[in-house]
Amino acid sequence: MLSLVLLALVGIFWLLLGDQIFGIGALQSMAFQLPELGILSLAMMVTLLSGGLNLSIIATANLCALTMAWVLTTHVPGAHGLMWGGWQVIALLAGVAVAATIGLINGFVIAYLGVSPILATLGTMTMCKGLSIGMTRGNVISGFPEPIVFLGNGTLLGVPVALLIFLALCVPMAVLLNKSPFGHKVYMIGSSEKATRYSGVDTKRVLLGVYVLSSLLAFVAALVMMARFNSANAAYGESYLLVTILAAVLGGVDPFGGFGKVGGLIMALILLQVISSAFNLLDFSPFLTLAIWGALIIAVTALGVVLENFGASRR
């Protein structure tokens, strides 16, 4: 059904804007913007599937980005060489370490202490953001080596590298979620944690894995984001937080857990991006885009309820 909505919108925008929206330039700019929100939405989606929520993804991404930015700007020597490359790898590893730590904290508090995911991640979100602000005093760290910047702004055969990273994440994520034992356990926990536990699954360990995975995805988002802006800050991308939930739910992920596919999420992301780009070309305010995104999710759900009632009454 989402694809029908998308097709209809594409048709309308094509009539309104002609080739402007589907020219090479417009498509490329869409391809540059989509990956950030896309990767963050994947991070949100994993936790939604398990029946949880991760409000700390943006704060995690910013803390990772700042850690990496700090290593990159203080340790990478100016001259190209072994150390030059080595420190960049160390920077990435530092980012991974930060992300993993936050994921472990979230997972431990949620799975082993039994705190509700909204509250636990609200706490870590505030803490991570507080740490970022405290360390940087709200300042921006900028100026990274070319290989890092390339990840956010470069293209391979005309395709933005960031989009390639996003797609390269989607495939293993889809396989992991739908073809692996871990993925099946995540969906089962999302449907009923109790039943899954009684059927002999160590639900706590799986949940710990879910939140670490979510954090690691936030790390990749951090990399793409800092590369694109060539800078890092405690407050980048905050408006994305609630939008990632919208994108996931629009893509068919059940907010109560248990249902949803990576393909649906990608569809929803393209839909949101087309709307945003078209409105941009039509010179509408970006805040109108925000309102339309909100209205869209209510409209799609309402349509679902109406169709369901219609189907039930016909039967």
Place this chain on the structure above:
Amino acid sequence: MLSATPRPALAPALLRFRRSHEFWLLAVILALSLALSLATDSFLTLQNLFDLLTSNAFVGILASGLLVVLIAGGIDISFTATASVAQYVALTIGIRHGLGWFALFALAGAVGVLCGLINAIFITKLRISSIIVSIATLNIFYGLLIVATGGKYITSLPKFFRDGISWFEHDDANGVPYALNLQILVLVLAFVAAWLLLNRTNVGRQIYALGGNKDAAQRLGFHVLRLNILVYGYLGFVAGIASLVQAQLAQSVTPTVLVGKELDVLAAVVLGGASLTGGVGTVFGAILGVALLAILQNGLVLVGVSSYWNQWFVGLTILCAVSITAWSDRRRRAAKAIN
């Protein structure tokens, strides 16, 4: 079990209080306050306490409304957008037509109720989780407000509004005047209203029942849509009132300044012991939750910690508080299961 002597007769209520979430929260707040009064001269002054109440009134008023929604088993994070819309509409119309206090508050409250009504209808009729609906409506209300207003400030507020109220004015020994201002007055009224609604009305019991077990409440014949309209409408109304209190304090209307504070309010209410699964929470707890965060941030500034570190401490407090609560709940349940 282990205690051999029987408890005295007066004890049950006190004992229950000693085991409650509020008791521990109160103990932490008192310890923190004591430490701050010993460490600084400025904490335990009338001046500082007035400032604390005034500057935290907005969060406190909203907390009293959000508490009602949480107890009913829902969640709403669109209230900051509701407040922004109510503020803008009420003061725009108010300035054009020269409205007074009562009309301004009535108008802001009405706009708030309308937004709450929209939330309630979507949440009940679409059967999707209230957090998703309110994220959507947050974006809708806020997006449309900014589009309609172009994000422009209103700074030329009427004189009576800028002056606010100052009842029972009183000068202390140094000639510093104190008065009951609009912020403190509405803050107190909001908590009293929430307490009356939850503890002294039939509807209040129904709200607890709905949050405790929705299916059971429905089978008992409770009208879920009507109750949802009431709680989300109430939060909307409270948000409308709070928005004017905030505008009076800020002496201006800025449409972009309120959105983003919703999770702060949620944190305060949850610290106070309200559960996200519904049916649990008290007004006293919410007051303590707001107070703890307010005193913590105030204390850090007074002790001389750079305000850049504020959020880190707040986050740490939230994480510790929710972890300890969950852990002790779990232990209590485990103990029950063994017995």
